[in-house]
Amino acid sequence: MARELQLMKGNEAIARAMIASGCDGYFGYPITPQSEVMETLMAEKPWETTGMTVLQAESEVASINMVYGGAATGKKVATSSSSPGISLMQEGLTYLAGAEIPCLVVNVMRGGPGLGTIQPSQSDYFQSVKGGGHGDYQLYTLAPASVQEMYDFVFDAWDIAFKYRNPVLILSDGAIGQCMEKLYTRDNVARWTEEERRKNAPWGTWGKPATRNHNIITSLELDSARQEVFNHKLQAKYAEMKEKEVRFEALNCEDADYIIVAYGSSSRIAMKAMQMAREKGIKVGLFRLITLFPFPTKQLAEVAKRVKGILCVEMSAGQMIEDVRLATECGVKTEHFGRFGGIIPTPGEVLEALENKIIK
Amino acid sequence: MEARRQELLNQGYEEVYTRTKVLTDAVMHYCPGCGHGTTHRLIAEVIDEMGIQDNVVGVSPVGCSVLAYNYFDVDFQEAAHGRAPAVATAIKRLNPDTFVFTYQGDGDLAAIGTAETIHAANRGENMTMIFVNNGIYGMTGGQMAPTTLVGMRSATTPYGRRVDLNGYPLRMTELLSTLPGTYYVTRQSVQNPAAVRKAKAAIRKAFENQKLKKGLSFVEILSNCNSGWKMTPVAANKWMEDNMMPNYPIGDIKVDGKIVEGIDANRLVLDHPLTVMQ
Numbered sequence: 001m002a003r004e005l006q007l008m009k010g011n012e013a014i015a016r017a018m019i020a021s022g023c024d025g026y027f028g029y030p031i032t033p034q035s036e037v038m039e040t041l042m043a044e045k046p047w048e049t050t051g052m053t054v055l056q057a058e059s060e061v062a063s064i065n066m067v068y069g070g071a072a073t074g075k076k077v078a079t080s081s082s083s084p085g086i087s088l089m090q091e092g093l094t095y096l097a098g099a100e101i102p103c104l105v106v107n108v109m110r111g112g113p114g115l116g117t118i119q120p121s122q123s124d125y126f127q128s129v130k131g132g133g134h135g136d137y138q139l140y141t142l143a144p145a146s147v148q149e150m151y152d153f154v155f156d157a158w159d160i161a162f163k164y165r166n167p168v169l170i171l172s173d174g175a176i177g178q179c180m181e182k183l184y185t186r187d188n189v190a191r192w193t194e195e196e197r198r199k200n201a202p203w204g205t206w207g208k209p210a211t212r213n214h215n216i217i218t219s220l221e222l223d224s225a226r227q228e229v230f231n232h233k234l235q236a237k238y239a240e241m242k243e244k245e246v247r248f249e250a251l252n253c254e255d256a257d258y259i260i261v262a263y264g265s266s267s268r269i270a271m272k273a274m275q276m277a278r279e280k281g282i283k284v285g286l287f288r289l290i291t292l293f294p295f296p297t298k299q300l301a302e303v304a305k306r307v308k309g310i311l312c313v314e315m316s317a318g319q320m321i322e323d324v325r326l327a328t329e330c331g332v333k334t335e336h337f338g339r340f341g342g343i344i345p346t347p348g349e350v351l352e353a354l355e356n357k358i359i360k
Numbered sequence: 361m362e363a364r365r366q367e368l369l370n371q372g373y374e375e376v377y378t379r380t381k382v383l384t385d386a387v388m389h390y391c392p393g394c395g396h397g398t399t400h401r402l403i404a405e406v407i408d409e410m411g412i413q414d415n416v417v418g419v420s421p422v423g424c425s426v427l428a429y430n431y432f433d434v435d436f437q438e439a440a441h442g443r444a445p446a447v448a449t450a451i452k453r454l455n456p457d458t459f460v461f462t463y464q465g466d467g468d469l470a471a472i473g474t475a476e477t478i479h480a481a482n483r484g485e486n487m488t489m490i491f492v493n494n495g496i497y498g499m500t501g502g503q504m505a506p507t508t509l510v511g512m513r514s515a516t517t518p519y520g521r522r523v524d525l526n527g528y529p530l531r532m533t534e535l536l537s538t539l540p541g542t543y544y545v546t547r548q549s550v551q552n553p554a555a556v557r558k559a560k561a562a563i564r565k566a567f568e569n570q571k572l573k574k575g576l577s578f579v580e581i582l583s584n585c586n587s588g589w590k591m592t593p594v595a596a597n598k599w600m601e602d603n604m605m606p607n608y609p610i611g612d613i614k615v616d617g618k619i620v621e622g623i624d625a626n627r628l629v630l631d632h633p634l635t636v637m638q
Contacts, residue, residue: 025454053453058479062446065439065476069447070454072437073417077450095440205435205451207415207458214384216429218438 004185010150010177014080014106014170015040017154018052022189023104024075025053027066029085032118033174034108037080050191060085064092064105071096071103072217074197074204076158080106082174083124084115087132093167094133097234098219100203102161104154105139106170108177111315111342119342120174122264125319128171129293136231138238139169140245141292143263147181155186160245162200164237171292173315175265175344238294246299247290252278253303256285258358261300261324262313263289265344270313272347277354284354289320297327304328309358312336313350315343333358380408386430391498393593395583396424398550399492400431402560403461406567407434416459417451419444421468424498428463442473445480445489452487459570461488467497470506470532477532484541484575488566491533491578494585495604502588506530509607514588529607533580537614543575545614549582549605551597562612574617582608 008016015037018026028038038056046052053070057063063079071077081089086107096103107128111121126132128141140160142153150172157168192200208214221227252274253259260270267288277284287303289296304310310332312321318336325334337353339345369375382404390396407413413434420428422441429436439447444462452460469477469491480489496514497503503516507529511520521529537545544566548559559581566577582604584596591599612620 025450027450055449055453057446058475061443062449062476062479065443065446066450066453068439068443068450069419069437070450072447073451073455075454077454091440092443099438205417205437206455207417208433208435209414214429214433215435216438217436218429220426220438 003187006183006185007180008147008183009036009180010144010147010172011036011108012040013147013151013183014154015044016185017151018078019044019046019050020186020188021155021158022050022076022191023052023078024191025055025070025077026079027055027057027063027070027077028079029057029060029063029081031060031082031085033110033120033177034080034082034106036177037106050188052191060088061092064089064096067103067105068092068096068099068101071101072099072204073206074201076104076192078104078106080108082108082110083112083121084110086124086127090127090133093139094131094135094137095219096167097137097139098135099217100165101167101217102158102165103167104157104161104170105167106172109171109173111340117342118174120178120265120344121315121340121342122173122266122338123316123319123340124171125292125314125316128169129295129323137234138241138293139167140164140241140294141169141171142247143171143289143292144176145264145267145288147176147179147183150176151183151185155189164241165203166237171264173265242294242297245291246294246296248296248299249288249290250299250303251286251288252283253285253287255283256307257283258309258311258354259285259287259303259307260311260313260350260354261287261289261320263292263320266313266315266338269345269347270350273350273354276347276351282359292320295323295327297323300324300327301329304332307332309333310335311350311354311358313345314338315345316340380404382408382413382433383431384433388431389427390424391587393584393586393596394424395494395550395581396492398556399490399559399581399583400428402550402556402563403463403490404432405560406564407459409564410567412459412567415457416461417455419448419451419460419462421462421464423465423468425463425465425492426499442468442471443476444468445473445476445485448487449480449483449485452485456486459488459567461490461567463490464492465498466491466493466495466505466507470530478536478539481536481576481578482539482541484543486570486573486575487577488570489576489578490563490566491580492583493580493608494583494588495529496585496588498585498588502585506532507608509603512603531608533578533608534613536576536578537619541575542578542614543572543617544569544577546578546612547580547582547608547610549600549610551584551600555610580608582610
């Protein structure tokens with residue numbers, strides 16, 4: 001599929017981007033509001049075109065471990081789920097990070113806690129960037145705010161995953177997953193040939209040729225001294241991501257007296273609130289996070305020096321705000337506004353919160 | 361070592377037994393007398409004899425054999441506890457011409473990994489699963505396993521396994537044989553030379569079956585856990601024959617996709633009254 005304009009659902013965009021970006025395998029389990037990802041893949045039958053494998057697993061626990069097995073052979077492997085399913089995957093995610101296996105995981109968030117609701121939410125921020133599983137690890141976390149970004153970030157994810165040998169998380173939500181928007185598709189990227197796989201993933205387990213030692217994929221190290229050395233290596237990798245791979249978008253921040261910090265669906269609502277504020281003569285900017293890890297700490301701190309207050313908008317009880325306050329070292333008044341449990345705030349509510357909590 | 365071997369051969373010695381190149385030089389951590397070492401060697405010999413060392417991926421479990429990847433000189437993945445069949449499923453699906461095998465104990469395969477085991481078998485994944493059953497959690501210090509016999513003492517059943525508290529021993533191998541996705545299901549042991557030869561033949565068949573692409577081959581190996589059972593290796597093997605084997609009968613259960621003639625149907629529906637140890 002060459003570059004063309006289409007109307008598409010966010011979840012469908014994820015599936016089509018997987019096929020178009022040369023993904024080798026997808027393993028998933030149905031859960032609302034992301035079931036269209038696997039449904040689209042099954043309907044498209046990519047095994048007949050690109051040769052991509054698609055399998056419905058018996059659980060999210062199985063699907064993330066299938067990702068582990070397949071991706072550890074040096075192939076591009078993905079899964080997707082929604083909040084409760086992603087909770088089940090946390091064991092697998094820490095093993096993937098600990099064994100340094102590149103892969104793609106998509107979370108189309110819904111409201112919690114527990115079984116919660118099937119409506120959109122953004123209450124998995126802590127789980128995503130503060131380590132949902134055990135141990136010191138990080139997932140490179142991208143937060144798309146449009147159907148176009150759902151599509152594009154799948155392509156970007158493979159580059160980061162294989163460059164750093166680390167899992168990449170696309171943290172979306174039910175609103176972006178379910179809404180339909182226009183989208184420019186990209187030219188197809190062919191799946192890697194056998195030679196490309198061996199070149200791009202020399203650590204992979206595909207059968208040991210006589211010319212090399214056996215490759216072992218494990219996160220186990222019984223010698224604590226060696227485990228500490230390995231953990232330092234992981235931390236160095238995360239530090240490099242913080243240095244080189246931060247992504248954000250600053251809109252109208254140059255002359256802003258106040259800024260809204262948001263990501264995903266909330267940033268779309270905040271954008272409208274910003275326009276409404278500007279129409280009223282209040283100089284408001286939007287600082288949109290694209291990577292949640294690595295967090296744009298330095299860049300946000302720079303913008304924060306010039307403003308009188310920051311409103312954090314997130315469909316949660318206030319999770320991202322902790323990183324905003326850390327970035328600004330609490331140097332400027334910062335408050336949270338959010339609806340949760342599956343309720344999406346209106347731009348008017350955001351503007352009202354800005355006026356009442358920050359400007360007043 | 362190779363030079364000394366050549367020297368002896370030149371002197372007219374006949375080579376009747378040698379190590380396989382598919383095992384590494386790493387010193388195994390297994391307790392002396394445990395069946396894991398023998399089972400490892402049999403798998404390695406089969407890989408060697410089939411000439412597939414360069415085209416095989418193993419998956420190790422969590423449990424005593426967690427470090428199996430250090431002993432086999434083939435590509436290996438270490439799975440999370442119980443997840444080896446899911447891990448192996450994807451390896452095989454994405455690399456259908458590669459020989460894939462899992463190696464798991466009873467806690468890993470028949471307790472925490474029950475769902476992954478049953479579903480991999482039910483999908484008929486074209487791979488080989490090796491299941492070492494010693495009726496106990498060895499690595500964590502001898503706690504009750506799903507396969508612990510009724511009346512058998514363990515660290516968490518100090519007065520013996522009670523059906524009213526702990527339920528019945530789980531015969532996973534019989535259970536899997538009832539699924540259409542399994543092509544070869546067998547139970548073997550490695551406590552004496554005759555048993556070792558039969559176990560090796562079963563493992564060979566389980567690997568050969570992958571070429572046929574007909575489904576899952578499942579080999580249970582009964583083993584003693586002499587340290588967990590708190591016996592000498594010799595006494596543990598005797599105890600295994602006297603107590604484990606009546607509950608876990610040795611032999612093929614399903615061959616070429618068909619239940620072997622003469623298998624007691626009660627064994628397969630799992631309502632056979634299990635021997636209660638005195």
